[in-house]
Amino acid sequence: MSTTAFVLLAVMVTAYVLLDGYDLGTAAITPLIARTSEERAASMESIGPFWNGNEVWLIAAGASLFALFPQAYASSFSGFYLPFMVVLWLLMFRGIALELRSHFVSEMWHGFWDFCFAASSTLLILLFGIALGNIVRGLPLDANGYFLGTFGFLLNPYALGVGALAVAAVAQHGATWVRLRIDGPPAQRSRTLIGMLWWIVLALYVATSAATIAQRWSLPAHGVHAWLAFMPVVSLATLIALRVANARGHAGRAFAASSIFLASLLVVSAGTMYPYILPGYPAQRSGLSITDAAPSAVALATTLAVVIVGLCVVVAYTVLVTRRMMRKITV
Numbered sequence: 001m002s003t004t005a006f007v008l009l010a011v012m013v014t015a016y017v018l019l020d021g022y023d024l025g026t027a028a029i030t031p032l033i034a035r036t037s038e039e040r041a042a043s044m045e046s047i048g049p050f051w052n053g054n055e056v057w058l059i060a061a062g063a064s065l066f067a068l069f070p071q072a073y074a075s076s077f078s079g080f081y082l083p084f085m086v087v088l089w090l091l092m093f094r095g096i097a098l099e100l101r102s103h104f105v106s107e108m109w110h111g112f113w114d115f116c117f118a119a120s121s122t123l124l125i126l127l128f129g130i131a132l133g134n135i136v137r138g139l140p141l142d143a144n145g146y147f148l149g150t151f152g153f154l155l156n157p158y159a160l161g162v163g164a165l166a167v168a169a170v171a172q173h174g175a176t177w178v179r180l181r182i183d184g185p186p187a188q189r190s191r192t193l194i195g196m197l198w199w200i201v202l203a204l205y206v207a208t209s210a211a212t213i214a215q216r217w218s219l220p221a222h223g224v225h226a227w228l229a230f231m232p233v234v235s236l237a238t239l240i241a242l243r244v245a246n247a248r249g250h251a252g253r254a255f256a257a258s259s260i261f262l263a264s265l266l267v268v269s270a271g272t273m274y275p276y277i278l279p280g281y282p283a284q285r286s287g288l289s290i291t292d293a294a295p296s297a298v299a300l301a302t303t304l305a306v307v308i309v310g311l312c313v314v315v316a317y318t319v320l321v322t323r324r325m326m327r328k329i330t331v
Contacts (some may be wrong), residue, residue, distance in 0.1 A: 001294075001297065001300050001304060002275075002290040002291050002294045002300070003275075003290065004304060005064075005069070005300060005303075005304060006066040006075075006270075006274065006275075006277065007309065008064065008068075008289045008304070008308070009061060009065060009068060009069070009306060010266065010267075010270040010283075011311075012057055012060050012061040012064060012311070014262075014263055014267075015036050015057045015063050015265065016054070016057035016061055016174075016260055016267045017128075017170075017263075018053075018060045018185065018259050018262055018270070019050070019054040019057060019265060019318065020051070020054040020055055020057065020058065021125075021173050021174070021262060022047070022173050022174055022176075022177035023047035023050060023054060023121075023122075023174070023177070023219045024121045024124055024170055024174065025053045025124050025125070025170040025171045025172070025174020025175065025177065026046060026047050026174035026175075026177055026178055027043075027047075027117050027118050027121030027174070028118060028121050028122040028125060028167065028170065028174060029119075029171050029174050029175055029178070029190070030043045030044075030114065030117065030118050030172045031114075031118050031191070032193055033175070033178060033186045033189040033190050033193060034186050036186075036218045037107065037110050037215045038331055039184070039185065039331050040110070040114050041101070041102070042182055042184070042329050042330070043178065043182070043186060044101065044117065045329050046177070046178060046181040046182050047098075047177075048098070048183055048323065048326065048331045049321060049325035050322070051095075051098065052095070052319075053317065053318060053321055055091070056314055056317075057314065060310065060311070060314060067303040067307065068278055068294065068295075068300065068303055068304070068307065069210075069281070069290065069294055070293070070295060071145055071288060071292065072278055072288055072293040072294045073143075073230045074145075074146070075139075075146055075147060075278055075288055075293075076139060076147075076278065078146045078156075078273070079139055079146075079147025079149065079153075080131060080147075081131075082151055083127055083131060083151075083154070086123075086127060087124065087127055087128075088119075089122040090114075090123055090124045090127070091120075091124070092128075093116045093120040094116070094117060094120040094121055094124070096113075097114070097115070097116040097117040098111040100113060101113040101117070112292050119265040122139035122167065123242055125163075125170045125171075126163045126164075126166065126167055127163070128166060129159075129162050129163035129164070129165065129166025130154065130155070130159045130160065130162065130163040131154075131159075131161030131165065132162055132269060133156075133158055133159030133160070133161065133163060134156070134159045134313040135153050135156050135269075135273065135278065135279070136162070136212065136269050136272055136273060136279070136317070137156070137159060137215060137281060138215075138279040138280050138281030138282070138287060139278055139279070139280065139281050139287070140153070140280070140281050141181050141280055141287060141288060145278070145288045145292070146211070146294070148298045149281075151197040158208075158211050158215070158266060160205065161207060161208050161211060162208055164203040164204055165201070165208050166195055166206060167178065168200045168201045168204055169201050169204075169205075169258075169261070169262060169265070170262075171197055172194055172197040172198065172201055172242075172258060173195045173255075173259070173262060174260045175190040175193050175197065176190075176194065176242070176246070176251065176254045176257075177255060177256040178190040179191055179194070179246075179251040179254065179255075180252060180254075180255050181326075181328065181329055182328070182329045182330075182331070183328050183329065183330045184330060184331040185331065186193060186331065187251075191246060191249075194242075194243075194246045194254070195243070195246065195247075198239070198242070198243050198246075201239065202239060205235065205239070205265075209232060212268075213276050215243065216256075221320045228271045228272065230269055231264055231267060231268045231271070232268075234260070234264045235261055235264040235265065235268075238257045238258075238260040238261040238264065239257070239261050239312060240311070241253070241257040242254050242258050242261065242288075242299055245257055256266065266289050274290075274291070275289050275291070276288060276289050277289070277290050278293070283297060294312070322330050
């Protein structure tokens with residue numbers, strides 16, 4: 001059951017990255033693709049019906065972590081408390097910018113909310129990437145599973161590299177979404193931007209993959225399985241497919257390829273960590289495993305049943321909203 005819980009949690013995190021990733025990416029690239037107030041408004045409108053629903057996946061993942069792996073929830077908050085507070089403030093600024101921009105007619109206020117929209121979203125992507133990099137790299141934990149490091153420890157080169165890859169890859173994901181959703185100049189600029197971001201994503205992907213292999217690949221105790229060796233092939237294949245689809249003007253295929261690429265990165269991350277939900281640092285040090293972090297068998301079974309039902313509701317809601325609200329936005 002612990003493995004099932006781990007997989008469900010990984011699925012929810014992946015869904016959040018794919019869904020909220022395109023609206024975070026759209027916000028991050030808005031200053032690059034939207035040159036007028038009307039174009040920036042169209043960029044916001046393209047994610048308007050979806051962004052708050054997409055963030056439900058983040059709430060669901062956090063609640064599921066608390067219920068399925070309470071010890072991991074406590075340990076992660078002990079180490080990431082300050083970053084979590086920053087994330088909450090950034091989420092608030094982003095939501096306020098989306099909701100209030102249309103209520104002001106002043107160009108000065110439009111510019112202010114546009115800046116909050118782009119800056120908060122970009123910083124969110126960076127912080128999430130740094131957090132993922134630290135979890136994959138491992139955390140210094142004491143015998144009770146609590147974080148022993150400092151905030152400066154979290155800003156290590158590996159985690160910063162993963163954060164940079166996250167910003168580039170999610171920005172590329174957002175650009176594919178703009179091409180899919182908006183008619184007009186922003187879509188054409190997004191097509192050009194994808195071509196530029198593609199090389200950056202490729203370079204950062206190769207660099208972070210090499211760094212991950214150097215740190216974790218030779219450690220079977222951290223759940224590195226032979227099948228993970230095929231995932232880089234999937235990642236590179238979808239990255240190439242994205243470039244081809246973008247060059248040929250197939251917006252839907254480019255968005256699908258970007259989604260699979262991001263999903264493959266998260267699959268590798270989860271597979272590298274398993275059976276630890278919080279690997280230890282240095283790599284030879286044991287972390288917090290999924291069996292140690294889970295509650296009793298009865299509590300885990302009950303929680304799994306509730307999580308699965310809730311997951312079905314969220315999936316149904318996401319599909320319904322996407323089908324009803326998916327339409328082209330014209331500047």
